[in-house]
Amino acid sequence: MSEVQTVKYAVEDGVGVIAIDNPPVNALGPGVREGIMDALATGNADPAVQAFVLIGIGRNFMAGADIRQFGGARPVSTRTSAAAIAESGKPVVAAIHGYALGGGLEHALACHYRIAAPGARVGLPEVSLGIVPAGGGTQRLTRLIGPKAALDMIVSGRHVGAAEALRLGILNEIVDVPTLRSAAVQYARRIAATRPLPSSQAEVRRPLPADELAVLFEDARKSLLRKSRHLKAPQKALALVEAATSRTFEEGLALEHEFFKELENADEAKALRYAFFAEREAAKIPGASPLVQPSPVRSAAIVGGGTMGGGIAMAFADVGVEVKVLDMSQEALDRGIKRIRDNYGVSVKRGSITQAQMDERLAKIRGVTDYADIGDCDAVIEAVFERVDLKQEVFSRLDQVMKPGALLLTNSSAIDIDIMANATKRPQAVAGAHFFAPANVMKLCEVVRGSATPIETIARTMKMARDLGKVGAVAGSCDGFAANRSRTPMMTEMMLMLEEGALPEQIDRIMVAFGYPMGPFAVNDMSGLDVSYEGRKRRAAADPGYRKLHIPDRMVEMGRKGQKTGAGWYRYAEGDRTPHPDEVVKQVIAEVAKEFGIVQRTFSDEEILHRALFASVNEACRILEEGKAYRASDIDVMWLYGFGFPRHRGGLMFWADSVGASAILAQVQEWHERYGKRWKPSVLLERVAAAGGRLRDATAPQ
Numbered sequence: 129m130s131e132v133q134t135v136k137y138a139v140e141d142g143v144g145v146i147a148i149d150n151p152p153v154n155a156l157g158p159g160v161r162e163g164i165m166d167a168l169a170t171g172n173a174d175p176a177v178q179a180f181v182l183i184g185i186g187r188n189f190m191a192g193a194d195i196r197q198f199g200g201a202r203p204v205s206t207r208t209s210a211a212a213i214a215e216s217g218k219p220v221v222a223a224i225h226g227y228a229l230g231g232g233l234e235h236a237l238a239c240h241y242r243i244a245a246p247g248a249r250v251g252l253p254e255v256s257l258g259i260v261p262a263g264g265g266t267q268r269l270t271r272l273i274g275p276k277a278a279l280d281m282i283v284s285g286r287h288v289g290a291a292e293a294l295r296l297g298i299l300n301e302i303v304d305v306p307t308l309r310s311a312a313v314q315y316a317r318r319i320a321a322t323r324p325l326p327s328s329q330a331e332v333r334r335p336l337p338a339d340e341l342a343v344l345f346e347d348a349r350k351s352l353l354r355k356s357r358h359l360k361a362p363q364k365a366l367a368l369v370e371a372a373t374s375r376t377f378e379e380g381l382a383l384e385h386e387f388f389k390e391l392e393n394a395d396e397a398k399a400l401r402y403a404f405f406a407e408r409e410a411a412k413i414p415g416a417s418p419l420v421q422p423s424p425v426r427s428a429a430i431v432g433g434g435t436m437g438g439g440i441a442m443a444f445a446d447v448g449v450e451v452k453v454l455d456m457s458q459e460a461l462d463r464g465i466k467r468i469r470d471n472y473g474v475s476v477k478r479g480s481i482t483q484a485q486m487d488e489r490l491a492k493i494r495g496v497t498d499y500a501d502i503g504d505c506d507a508v509i510e511a512v513f514e515r516v517d518l519k520q521e522v523f524s525r526l527d528q529v530m531k532p533g534a535l536l537l538t539n540s541s542a543i544d545i546d547i548m549a550n551a552t553k554r555p556q557a558v559a560g561a562h563f564f565a566p567a568n569v570m571k572l573c574e575v576v577r578g579s580a581t582p583i584e585t586i587a588r589t590m591k592m593a594r595d596l597g598k599v600g601a602v603a604g605s606c607d608g609f610a611a612n613r614s615r616t617p618m619m620t621e622m623m624l625m626l627e628e629g630a631l632p633e634q635i636d637r638i639m640v641a642f643g644y645p646m647g648p649f650a651v652n653d654m655s656g657l658d659v660s661y662e663g664r665k666r667r668a669a670a671d672p673g674y675r676k677l678h679i680p681d682r683m684v685e686m687g688r689k690g691q692k693t694g695a696g697w698y699r700y701a702e703g704d705r706t707p708h709p710d711e712v713v714k715q716v717i718a719e720v721a722k723e724f725g726i727v728q729r730t731f732s733d734e735e736i737l738h739r740a741l742f743a744s745v746n747e748a749c750r751i752l753e754e755g756k757a758y759r760a761s762d763i764d765v766m767w768l769y770g771f772g773f774p775r776h777r778g779g780l781m782f783w784a785d786s787v788g789a790s791a792i793l794a795q796v797q798e799w800h801e802r803y804g805k806r807w808k809p810s811v812l813l814e815r816v817a818a819a820g821g822r823l824r825d826a827t828a829p830q
Contacts, residue, residue: 135163433464
């Protein structure tokens with residue numbers, strides 16, 4: 129047999145070893161499926177071969193399909209190569225280490241036996257890309273582990289570790305030995321003569337009674353309506369698991385293929401593929417040497433034990449990094465540590481972590497009240513209140529105590545990084561590490577470069593974010609950086625539309641219909657209306673022409689700060705976080721409109737949506753013009769992971785392309801004439817519209 133470059137075949141002790149060698153992750157790129165089929169044909173024709181082992185070279189078994197192939201023609205499908213494995217006359221053993229995801233797991237499921245190293249992880253994450261498995265995965269997994277477990281894995285797309293995979297019945301054995309390949313060959317020899325071969329196309333092995341099955345699928349449908357009503361892929365995945373319990377394997381396979389073809393080139397899948405690649409692009413820092421590996425942060429300190437500081441401390445403890453929390457009084461520190469303990473306690477009650485894990489994580493967090501106690505840490509993150517004088521004082525103190533080479537980071541959401549850097553004698557060590565609340569949950573970490581911040585500091589901060597399980601994206605220093613600066617116009621227009629006659633519950637309904645999990649006013653009540661109040665006061669003091677937002681300011685001054693005070697944009701019953709529209713808010717809106725002579729009117733849903741989002745698209749273009757973000761796709765990543773922008777819409781700039789730069793420019797020009805300078809069209813928007821280009825492709829000036 130002529131060797132296929134990405135698949136190596138060799139016979140060892142009567143076992144044909146089929147080794148996938150397609151770095152870096154053994155994706156199912158061109159030649160891999162064909163190579164597997166060629167090796168099987170060769171081995172089945174060789175009397176000296178008694179069994180096969182399918183294994184990956186490098187760090188993974190097979191980490192799924194090459195996503196760049198979606199939407200295009202594939203000479204050989206996973207369905208075909210998986211069928212070749214299932215139909216082999218000699219047993220095939222999958223030897224899994226690292227990841228076996230998507231098409232990788234589908235190939236393993238087609239094997240007659242599956243063994244794995246202890247650190248292996250398996251899953252069918254296709255729904256996260258807006259598609260369903262297409263190689264028989266929904267049919268084989270359901271038959272192997274039963275509909276309940278299969279539904280959980282396939283509809284959520286979650287990965288499971290080796291121990292859970294063994295318990296579910298995906299694996300036959302976990303092999304804890306240094307050399308998986310030799311263990312797999314021995315296993316293959318041991319089962320070589322066993323007949324009949326296990327079939328992945330037989331009846332469901334763990335069936336449920338008909339009444340329980342009906343309840344299972346009905347409950348799943350209701351859950352999807354609540355959580356994923358905008359998404360087609362999870363609903364199709366549910367239907368495929370259901371088909372595996374009621375149809376033949378061939379019928380289920382045909383339905384799987386039909387659904388895949390329907391979804392593959394739909395808008396949802398295109399947007400989700402874009403988001404997948406945008407996240408990976410955001411990790412690339414122009415000018416950073418690929419040969420230099422940033423040193424890791426092995427110990428950290430947080431200045432400020434409030435809600436944000438505590439959340440950041442939890443993020444470090446969750447990944448096993450020792451972290452110190454510094455506050456100025458023992459009372460404040462005790463309060464902060466109690467908040468952390470309570471947060472972990474909620475996770476234990478929910479079952480998301482065990483009591484042992486909670487104890488282990490709490491042991492990583494140490495409270496201190498003296499700056500001298502944090503001087504030996506690799507990184508320190510300031511998370512005090514958003515006041516310039518306070519932050520300057522903190523950085524002056526940090527400069528005195530932190531060891532050489534330590535990262536001096538601020539969690540500020542808006543204040544110029546240079547202000548903090550200039551309070552030190554080592555501005556090259558200062559950068560932003562802007563986490564989003566709750567910091568232990570939200571995935572975005574906006575890494576902000578000041579004028580003196582070198583690439584090396586940015587690269588090391590990005591590595592820290594990645595090691596915390598965050599998605600990092602780089603911004604330049606300016607008021608609000610890239611994330612909040614691009615979002616502020618959206619929030620401003622929403623507040624101004626209130627003055628003109630819209631209501632919070634109306635705007636929230638429109639944004640939820642667009643795909644947000646919660647409306648912006650309900651979210652504002654959760655985070656606190658007072659959080660942005662100080663920022664508006666600072667901007668008003670700095671700019672005599674600043675357009676004040678009278679309604680939210682008045683709400684804060686009335687003591688309506690959101691859920692924490694029982695009333696904000698909505699009112700809340702004691703102990704209940706359900707938002708209820710409030711007549712008081714309507715009265716405030718009416719009073720402000722009357723006071724400033726603003727005529728109130730009704731709004732269409734489209735006008736509300738476009739006025740909110742077009743304002744931010746225009747501002748995102750300005751941010752790129754000024755070089756305060758590297759790429760439009762980086763801003764999309766920030767919106768996806770920092771603000772819950774609907775992932776199936778790709779991101780702010782990707783969504784804007786669905787409207788078109790020319791159409792957006794025309795509307796922005798009209799609103800510029802009506803509302804004044806805040807709607808002045810950006811040069812970049814004008815340029816892209818004139819060229820008939822795509823906003824998502826825009827980059828900062830080189």
